[in-house]
Amino acid sequence: MTKQKKFITCDGNQAAAHISYMFSEVAAIYPITPSSTMAEYVDEWAAAGRKNIFGETVLVEELQSEGGAAGALHGSLQAGALSTTYTASQGLLLMIPNMYKIAAELLPCVFHVSARAIATQALSIFGDHQDVMAARQTGFAMLAEGSVQEVMDLSAVAHLATIKSRVPFINFFDGFRTSHEIQKIEMLEDKDLVHLIDKEALHEFRQRALKPSAPVMRGMAENPDVYFQHREAINSYYDAVPAIVEEYMNEISKITGRKYGLFNYYGAEDADRVIIAMGSVTEAAREAIDHMMEQGEKVGLVAVHLYRPFSAKHFLAAVPKTATKIAVLDRTKEPGSTGEPLYLDVKDCFYDQENAPLVVGGRYGLSSKDTTPAQIISVFENLDQKLPKNNFTIGIVDDVTFTSLPEKEELALGGDDMFEAKFYGLGSDGTVGANKNSIKIIGDNTDKYCQAYFSYDSKKSGGFTCSHLRFGDSPIRSTYFVNTPNFVACHVQAYLRMYDMTRGLRKNGTFLLNTIWEGEELAKNLPNDVKRKFAKDNIKVYYINATEIAQQIGLGNRTNTILQSAFFRITGIIPTDLAVEQMKAFIVKSYGRKGEDIVNMNYAAVDRGDEYKELQVDPAWANLPSDKPEENNYPDFINEVVFPINAQDGDSLPVSTFKGIEDGTWMAGTAKYEKRGVAAFVPEWNPENCIQCNQCAYVCPHASIRPFLLDEKEQNGAEFPTLKAVGRQFNDLTFRIQVDVLDCLGCGNCADICPGNPRKGGTALKMKPLETQMEQAPHWEYCIDNVKSKQHLVDVKSTVKNSQFATPLFEFSGACAGCGETPYVKLLTQLFGDRQMVANATGCSSIYSGSVPSTPYTTNDRGEGPAWANSLFEDFCEFGLGMQLANEKMRDRIERLMNEAQDCNECTSEIKALFKEWIENKNDADKTKELADQIIPLLEKCTCKICKEIEGIKHYLVKRSQWIIGGDGASYDIGFGGLDHVIASGKDVNIMVLDTEVYSNTGGQSSKATPLGAIAKFAAAGKRVRKKDLGLMATTYGYVYVAQIAMGANHSQTLRAIREAEAYDGPSLIIAYSPCISHGIRGGMGLSQQEEKKAVECGYWHLWRYNPQLEAEGKNPFVLDSKEPEWDKFHDFLMGERRYSSVRTLYPNEAEELFQAAQDNAKWRYKNYSRLAELSWGQDKKEEEK
Secondary structure, three states: OOOOEEEEEEEEHHHHHHHHHHHOOOEOOOOOOOOOOHHHHHHHHHHHHOOOOOOOOOOEEOOOHHHHHHHHHHHHOOOOOEEEEEEEEHHHHHHHHHHHHHHOOOOOEEEEEEEOOOOOOOOOOOOOOOHHHHOOOOOOOEEEEHHHHHHHHHHHHHHHHHHHHHOOEEEEEEEEOOOOOOOEEEEHHHHHHHHHHHHHHHHHHHOOOOOOOOOOOOOOOOOOHHHHHHHHOOOOHHHHHHHHHHHHHHHHHHOOOOOOEEEEEEEEOOOOEEEEOOOOOOOOOHHHHHHHHHOOOOOOEEOOOOEEEEOHHHHHHHHOOOOOEEEEEEEOOOOOOOOOOHHHHHHHHHOOOOOOOEEEEEOOOHHOOOHHHHHHHHHHHHHHOOOOOOOEEEOOOOOOOOOEEOOOOOOOOOOOOOOEOOOOOOOOOOOHHHHHHHHHHHHHHHHOOOEEEEEEEEOOOOEEOOOOOOEOOOHHHHHOOOOOOEEEEEEOHHOOOOOOOOOOOOOOOOEEEOOOHHHHHHHOOHHHHEEEEEEEEEEEEEOOHHHHHHHHHOOOOOHHHHHHHHHHHHOOOOOOHHHHHHHHHHHHHHHHHHHHHHHHHHHHHHHHOOOOOOEEOOOOHHHHOOOOOOOOOHHHHHHHHHHHHHHHHHHHHHHHHHOOOOOOOOOOOHHHHHHOOOOEEEEEEOOOHHHOOOOOOOOHOOOOOOEEOOHHHHHOOOOOEEEOOOOHOOOOOOEEEEEEOOOOOOOOOOHHOOOOOOOHHHEEEEEHHHHHHHHHHHHHHHHHOOOOOOOOHOOOOOOHHHHHOOOOOOOOOOOOOOOHHHHHHHHHHHHHHHHHEEEEEEOOHHHHHOOEEOOEOOOOOOOOOOOEEEEOOOOOHHHHHHHHHHHHHHHHHHHHHOOOOOOOOOOOHHHHHHHHHHHHHOHHHHHHHHHHHHHHHHHHHHOOHHHHHHHHHHHHHOOOEEEEEHHHHHHHOOOHHHHHHHHHHHOOOOEEEOOOEEEEEOOOOOOOOOOOOEEOOOOOOOOOOOOOHHHHHHOOOOOOOOEEEOOOOOOOHHHHHHHHHHHHOOOEEEEEEEOOOHHHHHOOOHHHHHHHHHHHHHOOOOOOOOOOOHHHOOOOOOOOOOOOOOOHHHHHHHHOOOOHHHHHHHHHHHHHHHHHHHHHHHHHHHHHHHHHHHOOOOHHHHHOOO
């Protein structure tokens, strides 16, 4: 008898975390997308006191890496506690060594995996089965789920079966498509499952735990005489797993009424064509099968649940005897194999079987590539061929090796009662959060089933987002994007000309636009293609100026609540009064911690959601001609590759697009072509108040405001005001600050820090609405195209002002507006970019630095610029060291060849002299640049073998500047061992640590850089131990240059530290304070530079430099650049950031104690630094007397 149903609206990660919490006593965790939220839920529930099945809270421990998490979990299991972890992708691969041990030692546990792509020619955070397939050989049982409901139900099977069988489990489901898809599902509770635990097996597990009272030895070393036999002894345990899993699936079926098997068949009883698959594609396949069966087709699907151990007996029983052709779908790629894993397993099952069906295999859905019913139908049609294509692909066009099946037109198969909606937003405008709330409001207050899924580009806040929502009276199986919406909302006006906003919008559908335009002006500005769609398909069009309303209320650019309210009012999905009531309830839940003012502002936003108007669609629009594409002289790569991807049309690019760049190589400098124009406000320059300090350009996170020096010819072509340039070297030049309004993200840091001229009314920069500044766009283009760099007139390394006359070779990145990291990265390129090598750790800095198709690293007018590469999260320092080793080796070769050339009869005396000079100055960057320009033309003229060999490696002539860039997660935690080894090597490399004090890229989890008292994910109750002092640790080597900097606190100290670090002939480490959106700065990221200043003033962060060269001069190498802090400001600084202020809201009894401890720790650090700075240095008196 099935239990009374209790529903919950949640995603796959929450469903898995909910079940795992019940059965876990210890969770050893480490953040990785898309699995992090499972661990975050467990940490939050534990902090809130939620009890597991055993009546206790789960003990959660964050480790320094996935390998560390697996090691801790292994130890916890050996000591007798039921333990769990959550991981994906590279994280799972790092756990493999321990997984072999855990499996062979028969330790029951579950690894919950949101299955994800592996970093290959490029990193991808999105979902497929590459990671779990790379772990299939470890001995873990593997259980697959295809929907959020299956995750809820079958995760319990994994936990129950591991206890009884002793075999550990990987419980996996598709990353993002299932992990982040929100569905209304039936919830299982402790009371439903507790009676299913095999108490005897659990007791035996406890008894096997290592204990001094009855000691045993485990993890022994074995020799050839017994290892093989001992390894085979485990077989019977694996033989028992299928029956145990089947037993528990039957129990779950009794509880829920949903039938589960190791392999579930769906389709015609007499199907002649059958697909075998696992994961979320099985849901879309069911829709396709229903459609085809209505057409009289005999087709079916076998959905795989228990993948390891693979039970051939159960599999063969699930396949209809009538099947003559089978297609196996694998969501992975194994280059060089005769087929992918599931395909090979299925083929093996039919080997030597009488009347065996024809079996073909194909790949689909890599990196969350959308897989639709139309593609599934194409697979069935392939099976209908006389000779079906094997090793096929679907969802792409392979015009190189011709593996792809024909594309078919998409179908709307959700049912007549299905309502589909799409919402296009801007990262951080709240659109995604509002839609998550909307889906829960509808799910919790109606009988409707609902689904939400969210797609993003790779930019941080400020990037493209699209929310896909479905509602219906039947369970929703559409595990793919909304392609045929009834309703579309465009929350960003600029998107109308950037993306196809109306693609797939159904006839008689509805379109809502957030715009500053009204009536006739709106009609005039709409693209013809959009207007034609409106008229042809009888679309109802509504518009609202949510941007202006948000400004009036005080919400800045947060238009989400206004537009959410408009959606409910326009569609009538639920009664308006109920929608308003529930929206306000969710506002309290979402923003209650931020204070009553924020809550009231959002209440006002709900109430003003009724200020939309209807646009009258002119029937004549149906005959409008198509918009003419804008002509340009851009490279073919930009027009044919970059622009389609930026227009969200990358799915249409065929395989041949990537001929020649198969290895992942990408063109530099593509970001400058985007010109998105997504800022609501941009700075306006007032020349009268400008003192030409260039501080605005120095702090700009996106290099979208710059100083230009114009000569007479350049001035003559300019149509804008300039100032006489200040400085003796700038005679006859004029000066201008120019804003790139289309690439600016509107953070406002430039305007905030602008000192201006107090005698003339203050600041020279004020933030103004974008539409009032559009005339600046051609001015920017003029400056970029026609005004030459004058950086040769100054020493760009000498002062802050001079540094900004150097062209930034890092521009318009995908970082958040106001990012605290990118000003440092940009500055490095201005000082050293023409000879810079960059090894970048995976994390925020790698995503905003190199996400296809956007490359912010660019080149100067000579085609020179930073050469950038990303390896992995954990090995970024070793990766950079490897670059330096190769550089050293090749430059040593050049030196050897130049010495040999001294005896060459064909080499001229001129080139020999230059070779000698190069050898003497090979480590002088400026000199080698000068010499390279002289040597290379002579190499090209000389015909001798030696010169030709040097010419082949001429790019090593200039001394390179090797930089290693990573965040605090990489530097303090997972990559610390490598960092320590690299600085210990003594090699001439420079490490820049962008310290946000959290794992920024994965959502703000705690790291060893997180200070005491701060709330972060994995530290839900506030961190209880002090921050690691990475810089001071590095000084103990004595030969490493180390500095702590904060640009906003001291511009000159930042420049000086970077200059000294790069000039130092040895390893350097710079730790740069970098405010992050995760900190929740009161006033927003437009005050990030100001926040750095406050952090240093109050003693939260300290500025210092450790220069070993000073010691060689008999001076103290430790220089404290911070002034005595104003400690009375410390508490106010903490309260200005939500990561601290929310501690007081959530844990009022402990908050002040934690804050005082944080201040005491800051004082302790400062005292320590002061003591080091005050030490007398040089020889002691006894040595002097000698």
